[in-house]
Amino acid sequence: MEIKTAHSILNTLASLPLPLAISSLLVIGIVSRLLYNRFRKDLRDIPGPTAAAYTGLWRLLDVRGGQAHKTHIKLHRKYGSLVRIGPNHVSVSDPREINHIYGPKSQYTKTGFYHPIQSVTWEGEVVPHLFTTVDSTFHRESKKLLTNAFSPTSLLAYEPAIDECVNLLLYKLEGLASEGKPVDIGSWMSYYTFDVMGQLSFSKMFGFLEKGCDVDGILETIEAILAYISQCGQIPEMHKFLLGNPLLSGGSMNQVVDFALKAVNEVAGRDIALRKGGKIGASDIESKGDMLTKWYAINQSGSKWMATKNLVTHLAANVYGGSDTTSIALRSLFYYLGKNMDKMQKLVKEIDDAAAAGKLSQPVTFKEANTHLPYLNAVIKEAMRVHPSAGLIYERFVPAGGDTICGRHIAGGTIVGINPWVTHYDPEVFHDPERFLPERWLDSTEEELKRMEQSFFNFSAGSRTCIGRHIAMIEMSKMVPELLRRFDMALTYPDREWETKNIWLVKQTGVICNITKRS
Template identity: 70%
Template structure:
């Protein structure tokens, strides 16, 4: 949304559904020797969570173990198109028109999911939650809230697999917290925050070293122009910041191409502040991602639960993964051997 007033009012009306308090209300909801594509299962997990939060119904990815209704494939096609021709892509895409019909037919008699909350605002005549807004926000949940988190999860497990000492350190922290009686089963978000500091550092470093978005976060210079870093920029010019630039700045993140979770725990207060200011994975300011709490809750709960139950070893530790930047930088090749821990 280019108009700052429209953006501000829309954000106000959406923010409650994305707050930690609202999201944690959903928290109670619910041995292979053969190598598996863990990266694919990360996508199945994040898409089903978004389905549950948005519509009180999972899409069925985890149950079926496949790309249900070719949703992931369709989004990949949309991203490829959108990364090259952004203007008008939402209006012209046939997949979204189909999505409108599906959204209208969904059962809204549910447990207070986002559809139900926002539909109530729509029925009360809110100018910021017309049917067009409703469909756009729910579509954005699916398109924007699934792949981004699964990319982060793939990054975390890929770099943990490549750095066995980091994996071992994290598993030891989880086992120690469980032995001390500080973790329930499944792990709660509050417990992960309080008792698993290295986990939080691993999550942060995984997102730093491989940000989900690979192109700039676009902004439009206001009419009349503005001066940025001492240079005058005419009004209407597209400017932006790329997290792959800010999060690889060696002055802020020494040895930026190395996976070092400890930097988030051992840095000085001043250095940590600089790192936080340069961490751009969720954008910043008034445009900070509303769904960031969803992502953090998903990762903070799933990673320790997986590692306390299973031993994970990269099947091909010497292979590099494949990445493709179509605005989102998606990866292939996170293949793991998974065995149940005793």
């Protein structure tokens, strides 16, 4: 019967004028593809928006709207632990699947959302870095080389360099406070975190704090990159026709490379011309223990995993990904403290009491903050819980042969993932999840705390856990208590909601504060 139907269709097409026949074939092809998408084996019975099962355009339009994280929360509350958000995409909400999908023994691999879209181009070659690589060997070997620079021991040894950024931030804010005008504290959090990354990477601030503005327009550039990634990442096959086109320059991502190279050249004191394959002379860079120095030493040892292209790519990744995520957390912290002044007062009292007891240096050390300021640690954790930095699923391919997720068999090659916003807003794990409640991290039972920690997904998990997480914690733990020791802070417009937009990272604007110097 099906063969006869096919013959009938072909005969009908053959009798039509050529343009009409071609148009009919295109329509039949599109309809057939849409139906194939909708009724894919293993996915046809997974609930979700009807349109999402037919075409990836539903997902693209949702991402373009800038609130996909909120969409995912609503969908999981409506449909359960598995939601089909695309013809080949399934969003997962059960935190018990985090270790299964992302754990150290997982066979799930990263998708085209990461590489080549989020990688950089070096001398015509698309070069992955630790975050974007889909090659497990490259990831393993590169991580071995990079881990030391990101270890707590190395970072604490460089704590005085972070203190320089803290002190400069406080100095600048004191000047602004004396003017009596509202301060966009959100922008200053970006300036602070970028200059810290400059110190750690190059022993040199980028100049954000000193100038009080976006240096070389790099913040604006990175925002454009994120917007491109979030949208093109939904249809990654289009990248080769857009910024991935070898006939194009590589677009905004190469501006990040140029920004990193500028810092390298300034540190070396001359034009190294790395773009042309130039070498960094051993005498050009003073050994200060920063990441450039450490990685350059590995480069000079002849490691194939730290060739010049890898050295530059890792430094560019620091600029691109090492600052925004922390500034997002800091904006969340000050916004929610401003919305909950009782929490602000409780934190300030803890800081003042610890200082009065002689438990805090000036500036505060990370060890002191971690030991003597438990409520501060709870505030930081809750700020990241209520507003995670990433707002899309961390995509992974299901291994060949398929696998079982949440009791359902999912075919190999299916893209699955967990959105941290979904696990962080699970009411079965976090009571009253919309509330900013730092006390939940201090007053919960051992079993409740275990479930919350299992669901906390701000830094991803497993071997792909964010390598810069220790930097983020040190930056926040040192700066926040110093700022609140020096200034009284309150939202200028406490009844006004901030604005957020999900462009892979969920960026915020509107954290405007009145700052008054404390006596």
